[in-house]
Amino acid sequence: GENVEQHPSTLSVQEGDSAVIKCTYSDSASNYFPWYKQELGKRPQLIIDIRSNVGEKKDQRIAVTLNKTAKHFSLHITETQPEDSAVYFCAAPTSYDKVIFGPGTSLSVIP
């Protein structure tokens, strides 16, 4: 069935270190993979996305990698800062364009 798994559920890093969050999906038809950031009490907002014809995409300190064969994609945040503390969600559309979100990763960056 349709499923998106996300690991870890919580992550704590020291400021300046890197953080990596991994998602796996089940629908092989998925072809668009966004990552959303949700700060406490606010709405989810897109931070980066990748399409299936690309293996990696980078935007300043944030990067996403995609492995379609293994059906997983990862978010990489380098040189973490306290303002990176938030909940991060991955998502994947199914063959019927139904967007399924992962359960979220709560990232804490310790100053």
Added chain:
Amino acid sequence: DAGVIQSPRHEVTEMGQEVTLRCKPISGHNSLFWYRQTMMRGLELLIYFNNNVPIDDSGMPEDRFSAKMPNASFSTLKIQPSEPRDSAVYFCASRPGQLNEQFFGPGTRLTVL
């Protein structure tokens, strides 16, 4: 553009009452999504529309929930009768097409006493 607009922002009601949540998507977006967010269940997709037509409502918890999109600029999510376990933040999101970002509204925080 004002972004996705939701109303009310907060709703407190008593068990058994009818609750109606409203959403205005971004103009020109042809897909609209309703989500429910709780600590226990995360971000759940309830229903989504393409060009005002409901495509998948398999996430709607039960018959107490219903959603409509009478035109491209307005959608409602109704709960009748409401129960305490319906307490959550309800987000509406719109999207300009496939393989595109979803833009979320500010959410409606619903508390059912």
